[in-house]
Amino acid sequence: MRILIVGGVAAGMxxxxxxxxxxxxxxxxxxxxxxxxxxxxxxxxxVIGGEVESFGxxxxxxxxxxxxxxxxxxxxxxxxxxxxxxQSVTVQEAGGRxxxxxxxxxxxxxxxxxxxxxxxxxxxxxxxxxxxxxxxQALEASVKSARRAIIVGGGYIGLELAEALRxxxxxxxxxxxxxxxxxxxxxxxxxxxxxxxxxxxxxxxxCGVEVQALTASHGRVTGVQTSAGLLRGDVVMVAxxxxxxxxxxxxxxxxxxxxGAIRVNTKQETSTEHIYAAGDxxxxxxxxxxxxxxxxxxxxxxRMGRVAGVNMAGGAxxxxxxxxxxxxKTFGLGVARTGLxxxxxxxxxxxxxxxxVESTDHAGYYADAAPIWVxxxxxRGTGRLLGAQILGHPGxxxxxxxxxxxxxxxxKVHDLAEVDLAYAPPFSSVWDVLLVAAGQAxxxxxxxxxxxxxx
Amino acid sequence: MRILIVGGVAAGMxxxxxxxxxxxxxxxxxxxxxxxxxxxxxxxxxVIGGEVESFGxxxxxxxxxxxxxxxxxxxxxxxxxxxxxxQSVTVQEAGGRxxxxxxxxxxxxxxxxxxxxxxxxxxxxxxxxxxxxxxxQALEASVKSARRAIIVGGGYIGLELAEALRxxxxxxxxxxxxxxxxxxxxxxxxxxxxxxxxxxxxxxxxCGVEVQALTASHGRVTGVQTSAGLLRGDVVMVAxxxxxxxxxxxxxxxxxxxxGAIRVNTKQETSTEHIYAAGDxxxxxxxxxxxxxxxxxxxxxxRMGRVAGVNMAGGAxxxxxxxxxxxxKTFGLGVARTGLxxxxxxxxxxxxxxxxVESTDHAGYYADAAPIWVxxxxxRGTGRLLGAQILGHPGxxxxxxxxxxxxxxxxKVHDLAEVDLAYAPPFSSVWDVLLVAAGQAxxxxxxxxxxxxxx
Numbered sequence: 001m002r003i004l005i006v007g008g009v010a011a012g013m014x015x016x017x018x019x020x021x022x023x024x025x026x027x028x029x030x031x032x033x034x035x036x037x038x039x040x041x042x043x044x045x046x047v048i049g050g051e052v053e054s055f056g057x058x059x060x061x062x063x064x065x066x067x068x069x070x071x072x073x074x075x076x077x078x079x080x081x082x083x084x085x086x087q088s089v090t091v092q093e094a095g096g097r098x099x100x101x102x103x104x105x106x107x108x109x110x111x112x113x114x115x116x117x118x119x120x121x122x123x124x125x126x127x128x129x130x131x132x133x134x135x136x137q138a139l140e141a142s143v144k145s146a147r148r149a150i151i152v153g154g155g156y157i158g159l160e161l162a163e164a165l166r167x168x169x170x171x172x173x174x175x176x177x178x179x180x181x182x183x184x185x186x187x188x189x190x191x192x193x194x195x196x197x198x199x200x201x202x203x204x205x206x207c208g209v210e211v212q213a214l215t216a217s218h219g220r221v222t223g224v225q226t227s228a229g230l231l232r233g234d235v236v237m238v239a240x241x242x243x244x245x246x247x248x249x250x251x252x253x254x255x256x257x258x259x260g261a262i263r264v265n266t267k268q269e270t271s272t273e274h275i276y277a278a279g280d281x282x283x284x285x286x287x288x289x290x291x292x293x294x295x296x297x298x299x300x301x302x303r304m305g306r307v308a309g310v311n312m313a314g315g316a317x318x319x320x321x322x323x324x325x326x327x328x329k330t331f332g333l334g335v336a337r338t339g340l341x342x343x344x345x346x347x348x349x350x351x352x353x354x355x356x357v358e359s360t361d362h363a364g365y366y367a368d369a370a371p372i373w374v375x376x377x378x379x380r381g382t383g384r385l386l387g388a389q390i391l392g393h394p395g396x397x398x399x400x401x402x403x404x405x406x407x408x409x410x411x412k413v414h415d416l417a418e419v420d421l422a423y424a425p426p427f428s429s430v431w432d433v434l435l436v437a438a439g440q441a442x443x444x445x446x447x448x449x450x451x452x453x454x455x
Numbered sequence: 456m457r458i459l460i461v462g463g464v465a466a467g468m469x470x471x472x473x474x475x476x477x478x479x480x481x482x483x484x485x486x487x488x489x490x491x492x493x494x495x496x497x498x499x500x501x502v503i504g505g506e507v508e509s510f511g512x513x514x515x516x517x518x519x520x521x522x523x524x525x526x527x528x529x530x531x532x533x534x535x536x537x538x539x540x541x542q543s544v545t546v547q548e549a550g551g552r553x554x555x556x557x558x559x560x561x562x563x564x565x566x567x568x569x570x571x572x573x574x575x576x577x578x579x580x581x582x583x584x585x586x587x588x589x590x591x592q593a594l595e596a597s598v599k600s601a602r603r604a605i606i607v608g609g610g611y612i613g614l615e616l617a618e619a620l621r622x623x624x625x626x627x628x629x630x631x632x633x634x635x636x637x638x639x640x641x642x643x644x645x646x647x648x649x650x651x652x653x654x655x656x657x658x659x660x661x662c663g664v665e666v667q668a669l670t671a672s673h674g675r676v677t678g679v680q681t682s683a684g685l686l687r688g689d690v691v692m693v694a695x696x697x698x699x700x701x702x703x704x705x706x707x708x709x710x711x712x713x714x715g716a717i718r719v720n721t722k723q724e725t726s727t728e729h730i731y732a733a734g735d736x737x738x739x740x741x742x743x744x745x746x747x748x749x750x751x752x753x754x755x756x757x758r759m760g761r762v763a764g765v766n767m768a769g770g771a772x773x774x775x776x777x778x779x780x781x782x783x784k785t786f787g788l789g790v791a792r793t794g795l796x797x798x799x800x801x802x803x804x805x806x807x808x809x810x811x812v813e814s815t816d817h818a819g820y821y822a823d824a825a826p827i828w829v830x831x832x833x834x835r836g837t838g839r840l841l842g843a844q845i846l847g848h849p850g851x852x853x854x855x856x857x858x859x860x861x862x863x864x865x866x867k868v869h870d871l872a873e874v875d876l877a878y879a880p881p882f883s884s885v886w887d888v889l890l891v892a893a894g895q896a897x898x899x900x901x902x903x904x905x906x907x908x909x910x
Contacts, residue, residue: 043820043880394882395850401857402857409864419859420755420779421780423782
């Protein structure tokens with residue numbers, strides 16, 4: 001049994017480890033085109049910001065350690081083609097010759113690549129994306145001598161980097177094409193609070209602004225030309241999204257889904273026999289809507305990888321899908337979401353109602369009580385939980401996990417409203433903000449559609 | 456409709472408010488024997504410790520505010536008897552004459568009283584319990600001039616006060632009769648960590664030690680005589696538990712449960728027609744075991760009060776019971792539990808298995824990662840969640856709510872193991888400690904009973 005894995009970060013390494021553990025006799029080979037495997041890409045912004053000491057700290061397991069588990073690791077090996085009919089791939093070591101490698105099972109764990117818009121002319125120094133360790137090292141080198149940063153894109157990476165670059169003493173302009181930051185993460189009311197947090201910490205946020213071109217001098221970036229004029233900067237961070245790496249899948253005749261990512265079943269099998277896909281390049285099922293989605297996140301990638309690994313090695317595992325949890329912090333604000341926003345529920349024509357509650361993260365009379373905002377979204381009539389958004393002190397927003405767990409089992413707001421969540425003054429109000437929100441949502445969900453006012 | 460309520464703290468005031476809201480025509484009268492109503496008793500230790508500025512901060516609503524809602528509030532009125540046959544109570548204002556007051560519905564929200572062991576001779580200055588605001592004021596007065604505190608009892612109050620009194624600069628000895636502190640809250644392995652936290656902060660913890668007598672000089676306490684010798688101290692805090700105030704219930708012929716607290720149904724009705732009970736004096740149903748328990752805690756009291764209020768006013772509400780969540784902090788350690796401990800499950804002869812996981816509260820490579828310990832207890836064979844215990848940085852242990860919510864709906868460990876809990880490096884490891892524990896518990900729960908080793 002020969003298992004080939006293309007890509008050695010989250011999904012790929014999880015798959016390799018699980019496959020070897022499930023079937024120690026199997027030959028498991030990982031091809032990674034880069035120099036690094038098994039690292040936590042989610043930690044990259046924090047190395048820039050200084051909360052993580054070095055890029056090396058992000059490496060979970062070294063190649064030596066992985067090899068000691070009997071897994072063959074081939075760094076700087078790029079897989080350029082798949083021949084599904086004779087079960088082989090074409091692989092080329094950096095500076096070497098292409099060769100063919102046969103497989104019994106093949107995993108495509110090729111991840112995503114940052115989107116590089118047309119205006120992000122290659123070859124201009126000081127223009128960055130942030131996806132892997134070399135990207136991080138390049139950005140770090142630029143930041144050392146930079147004074148003015150321009151971040152293009154107000155999603156997770158852009159928002160995390162805004163804090164990191166301010167912490168490094170740079171002035172920061174954040175340019176977002178949409179109406180506000182965190183546009184695909186939160187509903188508009190909550191987007192605004194995130195923007196205000198950025199502005200409170202000196203970030204110059206420009207929304208509704210399109211970048212049209214870079215300006216450069218002697219091959220170094222000097223700024224960006226936008227729909228609202230010229231912005232000057234000596235480092236430009238391009239964080240406008242990612243797209244799945246599917247070229248290899250296409251070459252193998254593997255079908256893509258409507259999201260553009262690889263279509264897989266719950267065993268992580270693709271449409272082509274003996275070829276699996278897992279991680280950021282793959283679709284998953286959103287359990288709340290039962291639709292296929294493309295939500296590339298670290299935990300999901302690890303999980304899909306484990307499932308693929310077990311199945312490739314002859315076992316039987318299933319990936320149950322996601323409820324769509326996400327969390328980040330920017331400056332003093334923690335932001336978490338799970339399930340659907342009201343906006344997303346509306347787009348799916350669900351009969352959804354949302355309530356908003358502002359409270360304190362612990363008893364108001366106890367030292368350092370900070371505000372917390374919760375939006376809970378439920379299905380009208382049934383009271384089924386559809387999603388939540390939470391903003392507050394970073395220490396308080398992981399409450400989102402309560403909602404995630406209930407979403408997973410299709411729980412209802414009135415069930416949540418009845419739980420004895422743990423209470424003591426340093427930890428919450430007597431009525432934890434989630435209980436207040438659940439009580440209000442429970443009432444709101446029973447209202448007829450015409451009466452849309454949340455209490 | 457005349458509704459009388461005996462007791463004006465958590466359950467009593469919640470009931471009054473809800474009753475009036477449900478039926479504005481009803482006459483709602485609250486008799487409170489003390490000077491204070493509607494305050495957060497759970498905050499008392501933190502006024503001593505300084506995290507809450509003053510006792511006044513604990514008052515949620517003033518009598519004036521409550522009266523403005525149309526509720527009659529009678530402070531310093533003690534209800535000394537109930538005549539259920541003619542639906543009246545005997546009530547006496549401090550310094551006044553006893554009179555009879557008729558009722559249509561009566562609520563007993565009489566709370567609990569601290570247990571005062573035989574050795575706690577009345578009339579010795581410097582000996583305290585902590586249940587209400589006057590208790591707190593008396594303790595505060597003693598602490599001002601004290602240097603050496605003796606805390607008797609290692610439960611919630613004792614552990615919270617250990618921190619508070621150390622913060623006030625006192626030396627602290629904590630005497631616990633049982634084998635370790637937090638004995639009724641946690642399993643032994645976790646009790647030990649709590650004790651170690653106390654010791655790390657200079658608390659002299661003496662377990663397995665019985666207090667036999669006070670020593671006093673000129674009417675002021677000078678120490679306690681124990682089974683392990685004499686301990687000197689100028690303030691003695693008695694925190695050995697509480698018992699429900701049921702004298703009035705008894706006088707009305709209301710039946711008590713096997714726990715010694717008042718037996719109620721889910722409407723908060725007692726065995727006597729038109730008499731309700733709610734709050735710390737009442738039993739509730741533990742949803743995990745479906746047994747009656749007596750767990751006097753603030754959120755439960757508020758909830759029961761609301762239910763009683765609605766029902767007394769002619770509505771229909773039900774109290775769904777508790778899963779048994781509790782949380783506290785002592786020094787730098789947060790402690791949370793819900794459901795059953797392994798010890799409790801064993802005592803109930805449930806076929807339970809526990810797993811222990813030590814991890815970090817957020818990504819290990821991110822600044823200030825702190826250890827977190829999770830014990831997850833599940834039913835063997837079915838994998839049904841039975842309970843959890845979590846210890847760690849205070850900011851990290853409210854994760855317990857995820858388990859509480861799942862316990863409420865009789866969730867299983869393998870469901871929890873599959874949820875996409877929110878992940879980013881400042882908030883958790885990729886595999887949140889709860890997911891790791893759930894995965895291990897899921898495997899352990901399926902083992903035959905002979906193989907008892909948790910992974």
